[in-house]
Amino acid sequence: DADVTQTPRNRITKTGKRIMLECSQTKGHDRMYWYRQDPGLGLRLIYYSFDVKDINKGEISDGYSVSRQAQAKFSLSLESAIPNQTALYFCATSDFRDGYGYTFGSGTRLTVV
């Protein structure tokens, strides 16, 4: 099983719908992150959480919300999806005690039509 699992892998949704992307990890890491990637561009930080009671906005949090249900689970919600939220979404975890920075999930490809 992957260390960081994202579900679903692919999703097509309609404008105005609420959608949740889920991330779970078996790394035992405290820190979790959500990134968005648009074609040909680097990753942009949406939200991050350093522990269960900690939630922080990243570069592009407007239109998104998150929930840290447990140490191992971090969900990203689009309350009312719009077409320009069509992108590839990545979840990541980190624990810099091991010195290796981030571990990324395989991504969720979201299309809003």
Next chain:
Amino acid sequence: DAKTTQPPSMDCAEGRAANLPCNHSTISGNEYVYWYRQIHSQGPQYIIHGLKNNETNEMASLIITEDRKSSTLILPHATLRDTAVYYCIVSNFNKFYFGSGTKLNVKP
């Protein structure tokens, strides 16, 4: 905000060394230099990181200048499977900001 500058693309012949530069002139004393790569649309993969000293692992070598304002990632014998986007990131362990990276094209 991305704190690094990388060339948008580079070519390398298969079997030759690939040297990917990165400028990070505003790096702080407690910030590390990390390198990741992303193959197609997969999740980025850790390659190597360092603070001051040069580092080497089974994948690559990292050369950091004495003033720490720039670094070079070296893939000693590039293969076709090394074709990817390579990201140079500076971080003090809080969060990563990605730039656009360098698209490395390894050619036969």
